[in-house]
Amino acid sequence: MGTRGPVGQPEHLRLLRGNPGGRPAPSRVTAPPGVPEAPDWLEAEARAEWDRIVPDLDRLGVLAKVDRAALSTYCAAWSKFVEAERLLQSDDLVAERRAGNGPAKSPAWQIWREAATTVAALAKELFITPNARLRAVKPEGDDGNEGDGILD
Numbered sequence: 001m002g003t004r005g006p007v008g009q010p011e012h013l014r015l016l017r018g019n020p021g022g023r024p025a026p027s028r029v030t031a032p033p034g035v036p037e038a039p040d041w042l043e044a045e046a047r048a049e050w051d052r053i054v055p056d057l058d059r060l061g062v063l064a065k066v067d068r069a070a071l072s073t074y075c076a077a078w079s080k081f082v083e084a085e086r087l088l089q090s091d092d093l094v095a096e097r098r099a100g101n102g103p104a105k106s107p108a109w110q111i112w113r114e115a116a117t118t119v120a121a122l123a124k125e126l127f128i129t130p131n132a133r134l135r136a137v138k139p140e141g142d143d144g145n146e147g148d149g150i151l152d
Contacts, residue, residue, distance in 0.1 A: 031064035031065070031066045031067075032064060032065075033061055033063060033064055034063065034064055034065040035054060035058050035063055035065070036063070036064075036065045036066075036067055036068035036071060037068070038050045038051075038054075038072075039068070039072050042072065042075055042076065042079075043076070043079045045078070045079040045082050045083070046072075046075040046076050046078060046079035047075070049074075049075045049078045049079070050071065050072075050075045053071075053075075053126075053128060054071070057126060057127065057128075060127060062126070062127050067126070070122055070125065070126065071126065073118065073122060074118070074119060074122035074123065074126060074128075077115045077118035077119045077122065078115070078119050080111060080114075080115040081112060081115035081116055081119055083111075084108045084109075084111040084112035084115060085112060087106075087108040088106060088108050088109070088112060091106060091108070092106065093105070093106055093109075094106060095107065
């Protein structure tokens, strides 16, 4: 069974928000904030996605250097998703089977589905999805300048 309740917040947001319920806060493992270096093996599409999301995630303050693997996996999966999407757009959605037993679903669908699943799962973990951001709580008294409206 999955974890229940709201998505946990980054430690610095929880500290800024305070403890309105007065319950003891759980001890959490934290990593020092920082922007990981992009791996040199990322394909062009994956690198473009890295360059697009990392600055915003850094402004949110949710990145640490240890997040390199998760970010790399997200960006690589995004690249495969785009590649499969382009293949599906340029080709028929069905393909002939090798044995000639009639049409079958294009093999690109499996690549598309697996990449989309990976992208969706990691996007949620990295606060990239609208739902993940909506579940994050802005600290009270936040004037909105630091996050530049990202959590709105």
